[in-house]
Amino acid sequence: MELVSQIGGSVTEGLAYIGSLASLGGRAALDLFIGPFHGKPVRLRRAVSQAMDVGVRALPILSLITFFIGLILALQSAYELRRFGAVNYVAATVAISMTRELGPLITAIVVIGRSGSSFAAEIGTMRVTEEIDALETMAISPVDFLVAPKLVAMIVMLPCLTIWANAMGILGGSVFGVWQAGFTFVRYLQVSVDALILRDITTGLIKSLMFGATITAVGCLEGLSTGVGAEQVGRSTTAAVVKSIFLVIMEDLVFTALFFFVGAQ
Amino acid sequence: MERDDPGLVSSEPMISVRDLHVKYGATEILHGVSFDVKRGETLVIMGGSGSGKSTLVRTLIGLEKPSSGHVLIKGKDVAAIREAELEEVRKKIGMSFQGGALFGSMTVGENVALPLREHTKLEDSTIEIMVRLKLEQVGLEGFEYYMPSQLSGGMRKRAAVARALAMDPELLFFDEPSAGLDPIIAAGIDQLILELKRAFHMTILVVTHELASAFLIADRIVLIDRGKIVAIGTTTEMQSSIQPRVRQFLDRVPESETAQESDYLRALTEERRFGRA
Numbered sequence: 426m427e428l429v430s431q432i433g434g435s436v437t438e439g440l441a442y443i444g445s446l447a448s449l450g451g452r453a454a455l456d457l458f459i460g461p462f463h464g465k466p467v468r469l470r471r472a473v474s475q476a477m478d479v480g481v482r483a484l485p486i487l488s489l490i491t492f493f494i495g496l497i498l499a500l501q502s503a504y505e506l507r508r509f510g511a512v513n514y515v516a517a518t519v520a521i522s523m524t525r526e527l528g529p530l531i532t533a534i535v536v537i538g539r540s541g542s543s544f545a546a547e548i549g550t551m552r553v554t555e556e557i558d559a560l561e562t563m564a565i566s567p568v569d570f571l572v573a574p575k576l577v578a579m580i581v582m583l584p585c586l587t588i589w590a591n592a593m594g595i596l597g598g599s600v601f602g603v604w605q606a607g608f609t610f611v612r613y614l615q616v617s618v619d620a621l622i623l624r625d626i627t628t629g630l631i632k633s634l635m636f637g638a639t640i641t642a643v644g645c646l647e648g649l650s651t652g653v654g655a656e657q658v659g660r661s662t663t664a665a666v667v668k669s670i671f672l673v674i675m676e677d678l679v680f681t682a683l684f685f686f687v688g689a690q
Numbered sequence: 691m692e693r694d695d696p697g698l699v700s701s702e703p704m705i706s707v708r709d710l711h712v713k714y715g716a717t718e719i720l721h722g723v724s725f726d727v728k729r730g731e732t733l734v735i736m737g738g739s740g741s742g743k744s745t746l747v748r749t750l751i752g753l754e755k756p757s758s759g760h761v762l763i764k765g766k767d768v769a770a771i772r773e774a775e776l777e778e779v780r781k782k783i784g785m786s787f788q789g790g791a792l793f794g795s796m797t798v799g800e801n802v803a804l805p806l807r808e809h810t811k812l813e814d815s816t817i818e819i820m821v822r823l824k825l826e827q828v829g830l831e832g833f834e835y836y837m838p839s840q841l842s843g844g845m846r847k848r849a850a851v852a853r854a855l856a857m858d859p860e861l862l863f864f865d866e867p868s869a870g871l872d873p874i875i876a877a878g879i880d881q882l883i884l885e886l887k888r889a890f891h892m893t894i895l896v897v898t899h900e901l902a903s904a905f906l907i908a909d910r911i912v913l914i915d916r917g918k919i920v921a922i923g924t925t926t927e928m929q930s931s932i933q934p935r936v937r938q939f940l941d942r943v944p945e946s947e948t949a950q951e952s953d954y955l956r957a958l959t960e961e962r963r964f965g966r967a
Contacts, residue, residue: 551793559791562751563805563853564777 442668449649450642453572460569471574479540479575480582484589487535491590494531495519495597503601512606516613517620519598524625528591530677533636536583537669541644544575545665548648549658557649572645576638583637584630591629628684635680636673643669703762704729704861704893705750710759712742712749719745721917722759732887732894734908736901736939742917743897747865750895751785752776763861781809784854785863789870790846792838798825798849799834805856824852828882844875851882862886864896868903876903883907901940905929913939 457467502518548571551557560567595617602608608616647665651657703726712720719742727733737743748754750761752768761768763779771779792801802821806812812820825831828848838846847867854862867883868876880903887894887907898904904911911928913921913936920935921928928936937943 554789554794555787555791556793558748558753559785559787559793561753562780562783562785563808563857564780565804565808 446639446642446646449568449572449646450576450638452568453576453641453645456566456569456573457577460573465569467577468570468574471570472577475574475578476582478543479536479578480586483535483539483586486539487532487586487590488593490535491523491528491531491593492597494527495523495594496600497597498522498527498594499598499601503605513608513616515606516598516602516608516616520595520617520620521625523594523598524591524621524629526629526677526681528594529587529629529633529636530673532583532587532590532633533640533673534670536579536586536637537640537666537673540579541640541669542662542666544641544644545647545651545662546658548645549651549661552649552651553653553655553658567649572641575645576641579637579641580634583633583640587629587633588626591626624688628680632677632680635676639672639676640669643672702729703727704764705895706760706762707746707750708760708762710746710749710761711757712745712754713757718757719917720749720756723914723917723919724759725912725919725922727893727895729893730891731909732883732896732907733910733912734896734898734904735912735914736899736904737914738899738939740916741914743899743914744865746914747863747895747897751783751863752780781805781857782859783861783863784851784857784859786847786850786854786865786867788866790838790850792846792849792853794838796838797834798830798836798838798841798852801838801849802834802853802856805853809857820856821852824855825849827855827886828852829878842875844871844878847871847879848882851886855886860893862892862894864894864898866898867896868898868900876900880906901942915939 456465461467498519499515502522503512503515506512506514506518548557548567551571557567560570595614598617599608599610599613602613603610644665647661647668651661705727707726708724710720710723711718723742723746725733735743735746745754749756750763750768752761756769760770764782766775766779768776768779792798793804796804799818799821802824803817806817806820810817821834822831825833828851830845830848830852833841833845833849838849841849864883867879871879883894883896884907886892894907896904896907905925905928908925910922910924912919913928915935920939921931921933923931928940931937931940
């Protein structure tokens, strides 16, 4: 009985959390899409500087990581493919797994580590130092001022980063392809491109759009609900990272399943 | 003194608080507080830690919702009006927070300019001039391009006052203006409040536990203890009061047996205050 009530309790809590995420994300989206029609333009300058932070500054590390992921993927798949004498399928395998799955996912995880955590830390610190209260007393909505620009930056930059990550992954795979599988570089790229259909790329991008919204909502919600004291900021930051990763994987599962069954027809 | 001039301190209340109760969860912090703030007066709310004075000022500005009772600012009930109306009321209020609450990612000038940029359609060049004027008023001319982290505690508070003044508010709230400052800097902040009072005849509400500062700046003082108003009156009335709680506070008599309760209450208020989503 105890167990049942505990399970029920945590399920309700989880649902309530998703509810507050949706409400925060919804309010920010409302500010973004409806606000301009009520004379409240989107804070472009803030959005652009966020986009720099979220997107452009993530490029070096993201490139490095996805390049290696592509290479690892090529090595791992070649290990199995070699037994069937099908090593030249490595290009297709890498291209499809990158664009459909690993590109969006690895990008999301890198962005969670860099930006999701910093959203929570930034807003959490502002909560502790009463800056959020100051915004409210100045009749400036914190959602409008802080969350909305981050949301635009994320939903624009995450798909861009994902495309970049896909390319870097394929490039990583090509190192193995040229070195071990007898491709020329151009041939490798050609085979990769031929293996892909537009759908592989778009499903990845749709996922990355959802991931972007999730990462922003979790990071900002954790920041806004920070308790008193500096150590609470650390706690919110950790919570933001853990919860974002979990939710991103859940979403990934739901969307992949959706695409799988819808695509089967 | 302004307070002797009947034209400046009018009898119409700027703020009126009626039977205000505020709860954090199951704990009631304010148990039925009622008082008025007249237009043009400086009212100081005094009380020990955990007395509920900070909660009171946060409720006045709509950061906390009362569980019952009313807060009327210029006749509008801040707990009952819609968000858009509340924003209109808030634009007429300037608030200086305890730690300044300046935005760390913006320069001092940008901080002061923020409410102007958000709520007015003024040209950038006009805003720049206004920012310089506001900073001059608080004695911080030439500091527009400093980051808040480069300022000392007292300067940060002055900058926060400049930001609070940006929209030319009718009401100015101070939360613990001299907390964490050395006596000389704190005296400077008191002086600043007095100057603002003289120059702009603003209605000023100050929350503090500093006796000397309270008696220097106040027209009237409200003494609040454990969520209830113990005494309310002019500075002279307070000084000559014979009420035991007032005397204890003014004569700084320690109290041991209730210390734990008030500490507990304080911990509760702060936890709740920052624990909201």
